[in-house]
Amino acid sequence: MQYRLYPKDAQIQALKVQLGEACRLYNAALQERRGAYKHAGLSLTYYDQATQLKAIRAAGDLALANFSASQDVLRRVDKTFKAFFRRVKAGAAQPGYPRFKSRKRFDSYTFPSWGDGCRLTDAGRLYLQGVGHLKVKWHRPLEGQIKTVTVKRQAGQWFVGFSIEYEGEALPGTDAQVGIDVGLTDFATLSTGETIPNPRYYRKAQARLRIAQRRVARRTRGGANRRKAVVLLQKAHAHVQNQRADFHHKTSRTLVETYGVIAVEDLNVKGLASGMLAKSVNDAGWSAFINKLDYKAAEAGRQLVCVNPRGTSQTCLCGAEVHKTLAQRWHECPACGLSAARDHVSAQRILGLGLSLLDLT
Ligand SMILES: [Zn+2]
Incomplete structure (x- = not known):
C-alpha cells in the first residue's frame, strides 16, 4: 500500500539527509566487505557489521536517526551479497559484483518494525524519527497489521509504502x-x-x-x-x-x-x-x-x-x-x-x- 507524502520544506531537507545517510552507510558497508574479501579473503556477515553500528552512532558519525532503519540498510547490503554469491555458485558468466550506489539513485529506506521510529498520530499524520510529522494523502484506507514502513523518493515526489500482514478475515462462503x-x-x-x-x-x-x-x-x-x-x-x-x-x-x-x-x-x-x-x-x-x-x-x-x-x-x-x-x-x-x-x-x-x-x- 503506497501513499503520497506532502513534506514541508524543512521535512524534505530532513528526508534527504536520512536518505543520504542511509546511502553513505550502504556504501561504507559495501566498501568494508570488498576490502575484507580482497585483502584477507574474508566474507563478512550481517552480524559482523551490525555489531559496529552502536559505536559508529555513539561517535556521532551517522545521522540516520533510527537504529533499526540503520540495521535494515546493513541487511540490504547482506542480501545483495548473498544474491551475488548465489549467482557465482550458479556459474553465471557475469555475476555482477555488488556496486556502490550514487546518492541520486539511492531512493528508499525502511523502518523494519512498526512503532519503532514510525507511527501514526491521531491527526492522521505519519511520524518518522528524524523527520517529523508528515502529511499523507490517504487515497485508500490502510487495512491490516502494518509490518514495515518504507520511505521512497520517486520523480521528485515522496511516498510511503506500508507492508501489511493480513489477518485473513474470511468472507462468507460461496459456490460461485x-x-x-x-x-x-x-x-x-x-x-x-x-x-x-x-x-x-x-x-x-x-x-x-x-x-x-x-x-x-x-x-x-x-x-x-x-x-x-x-x-x-x-x-x-x-x-x-x-x-x-x-x-x-x-x-x-x-x-x-x-x-x-x-x-x-x-x-x-x-x-x-x-x-x-x-x-x-x-x-x-x-x-x-x-x-x-x-x-x-x-x-x-x-x-x-x-x-x-x-x-x-x-x-x-x-x-x-x-x-x-x-x-x-x-x-x-x-x-x-x-x-x-x-x-x-x-x-x-x-x-x-x-x-x-x-x-x-
Ligand atoms: Zn466443440
Whole structure:
C-alpha cells in the first residue's frame, strides 16, 4: 500500500539527509566487505557489521536517526551479497559484483518494525524519527497489521509504502466459480461472459507517456531542459503505475468478493505458444494483478488456481481442437456446433481446467 507524502520544506531537507545517510552507510558497508574479501579473503556477515553500528552512532558519525532503519540498510547490503554469491555458485558468466550506489539513485529506506521510529498520530499524520510529522494523502484506507514502513523518493515526489500482514478475515462462503482469460483489447474476459474493459485512462496515459518520451528524446543530452523533461517523464510513469495498481486492487477485490473459486492462466510458464506471446503485451500488468488477486484470495479464504495456458484458446469446451488465428475473435466448433466469442470460450475452458486441477488435489 503506497501513499503520497506532502513534506514541508524543512521535512524534505530532513528526508534527504536520512536518505543520504542511509546511502553513505550502504556504501561504507559495501566498501568494508570488498576490502575484507580482497585483502584477507574474508566474507563478512550481517552480524559482523551490525555489531559496529552502536559505536559508529555513539561517535556521532551517522545521522540516520533510527537504529533499526540503520540495521535494515546493513541487511540490504547482506542480501545483495548473498544474491551475488548465489549467482557465482550458479556459474553465471557475469555475476555482477555488488556496486556502490550514487546518492541520486539511492531512493528508499525502511523502518523494519512498526512503532519503532514510525507511527501514526491521531491527526492522521505519519511520524518518522528524524523527520517529523508528515502529511499523507490517504487515497485508500490502510487495512491490516502494518509490518514495515518504507520511505521512497520517486520523480521528485515522496511516498510511503506500508507492508501489511493480513489477518485473513474470511468472507462468507460461496459456490460461485469463475475462469478469467487475459484479453488483448479488453483487460480480461470472464467465463460468465462478462468482460472487464481496460480502464478509460489507459489510452490517455499511453498517449501522455509517448509525448513525454518524445520530449526527452528531443532535448540535448546533459542539458538542463533534458533533466526537466526526464523528471516529467518519470512523473508520468509513476502516475500510470499508481492508476494501474488502483485498478488492480479494485478489480481483484470485486472478484474475490464474488467468487469462491477463481481460475487464471499462469503466464509465467516457459515457452508459451505464439498466440500467447501476444498476450505478454499485458504481461507485466497481468502478473502484478495476479499477485494482488492471490493475497486477497488467501486472505478471504478463496481458492485461486493457476492453469497451464497452453491450448486454452484453441480447444473447444467439448474437447475438440479449434484452431484460430489471433485475428479470429469468434469460435465456431465443427464438432459440437458451439458458436461463441473466442475469449468467452477460453475463460470457460480455463475454469474447467482449474476445477479439474482442484479435483486432483
Ligand atoms: Zn466443440
